[in-house]
Amino acid sequence: MRQDHNHEHRTRPSTNGSSANGSSPHTNGSSKSSGETNGYHTNGHSNGEGAVREHDDSPFFGHDREEVTRILLQSLSDLGYRNAAKQLSGESGYELEIPSVASFREAVLDGRWDEAEALLFGAETAEADGGVLLGNGHTRSRRKSRASFGSQNGYARQGLPLAEGADTTQMKFSLRQQKYLEMLDNRELNSALKVLRNELTPLKRDIGRLHALSSLMMCHSSDDLRMQAEWDGPEGDSRTLVLSEISKSISPSVMIPEHRLAMLLTAVQEEQILNCRYHNTTAQPTLYTDHDCPAEDFPLQTLTELRHHSDEVWYVEFSHDGSMLATAGKDGLVCIYDTRTYALRHEIREHDRNLNSASSAEGSNSKGVCYVVFSPDDQYLISCAQNNEFVVISVRDGRRVAHADHFDYPVTTAAWLPDSQTFVIGTQGSRRPLGLYSLRSGAGTSSASNVVKNNEIHSWRDPPWDATQGSNPNSFRITDCCVSPDGERLVATTIDNRILSFDLRTREKIGEWVMHDRLTSINFGVDGTQLLLNMNEGQVFTLNAETGEFIMRYEGAQQKEFVIRSCFGGAGENFILSGSEDSKVFIWRRQTGALVAELEAHAGGTVNAVAWHPTEHGVFASAGDDRRVRIWASASAIRPPSAEAGASRTSLGYYASR
């Protein structure tokens, strides 16, 4: 079969029917639009020898041989193996690009703009130069019919086939703009002006850009021009960029999109990563095998349980460097543990001091600590309590450094700004619902014996507090808040189901979104673009931090009456972790919403809070009503290290024996 076709080539050179009109043997019956071809062989014309090349047309494992070979040719060239590319081209009989495309590419990179444009769109008259005409002297080459599209000669006349929806005016604008800029750069002002007038302006496109370009004529020197136009000159990347841009509009079968093989490989890998259930790593997986993370490496098992609390544990959080874990609960106790050994480092009972007899009654809610948070430098810890106060303690020595009790209702939440000196406090009070506080006292220094007290530097309230009025109307009350990682924005949730967003520099409110049910937890993702929220009943979802648009819902957790919290976690924040009222911990894949695991965590009560270790991605903690804090790790980390496992496992391995 193959042999016959080659014969056809030789015996009927004038028809050029080899590659056009869909009946081409080269296309192997795959659907390509007529008038386009990608099947160009070196018909023996170009090398002048008249030798016939045999080319194998059989598909390559179900794929078109020509496509695969040309993509390989492109990849070899991209990798820099030009000789190998030439060899492959010779051996297979396929060329990466037909000569006119190659000429177009060279014309752009060399700055021969008129030629480039002619090649791209087709010249009106025959051109003697340009080196594209082959020596057949076909009169055929003058015809402009579509039938001749297939010929290599025909391209010189018709221009290159363009992609669907290609904007020829935009392409011309690009080319001519580069021409103009290069002339200006070369100080050929008259020619540049001509280009501007006769070539750019008649396109009637992008008037704003035209004005900008004309104003560039005023530049004194080429350096000035380059700076103003943000252009790096003909010897820089600008020509390559123009080529890239235009090549997107050329039919992909004629000019293969850049780095096609790499793009295909990336797409497959990304697909595999998204489908990988336990993908808890940011390392690039190998191309040699299909990627799938094993469950043994994902934290699904209990490493240890911490039992210091005598009542429900309401909050748990790791320090930013991962070296400490803080827990807080209904018994008014705050514990700080060392995460290497989970030994108790500090036991803090700050809030006991301010209780009156009634609030220390048995079973009362009054002394519970509902929120703790480490400062970004891990020097301080804020503890927010139900007895209407918060305390800031120094983590190193457990000493109190700041205190505020000018609240009439429980303090529910706190968030630090990146400077580790200022922080936001949210409360359920209407007088001071949301405030900005500082560790620096008014005097400028806080000495060792001074506890900075009630140092509120700004208060957010709606309507603002008017001290002259006998009674002020009620303001919003805060249930949770968070500060974006760059310290620019503060987002807080209120008791009446609203999300309020403030700019921390101007301290103005910049947004308000109304939700339809009670909100109990809000957190920023590490890049500041996503917000993770918990809402009644059993809704965990992410929102776009700028627009408030819903991104992804995570289903399964239960929440109806109590405050349940969630967090981002894992390598690359690939996971969402949440507590639930049915005693389980839920883990989902952040990007897809797929449920990864549903773990029985704290029997008989709710799982109130969860936290993922910030640096050791195989560890997370959960806190529940059963008075325990549970540390979770992967099966492979808990197992005693085997000989080939290596040193990295030993840090957790010894827990197995505890």
Next chain:
Amino acid sequence: MGLAYNVYLNSKSIYGCKTCKTHLADHDEIISRLRLQNFRGQHGKAYLFNSVVNIQQGEAGERNMTTGRHVVRDIFCRQCKEVVGWKYDRAYESTEKYKEGKYILEQELLCKVA
């Protein structure tokens, strides 16, 4: 069982627990005084409310009151667990039936919350 925030009422005039200021009832929920005599609790004057928030109920028990026999249960502030009044479960006299399911809060144990 779990952390739960208190309910906050939105009204011009709110009664709260004297000890911890937890919101307990809206003034507008008081059952019209025209209909009934002043209530008296152990500590003096008291009001009958249609609905209250943030309370926990105790065990029901029969009590003989000036108005007759009733089944009542004490109610406690959810936050500090102090008694703030009682709830009428059942009234044996037909003239007292209107109290069933309603709550008494003793003025002495309340404070006005802005």
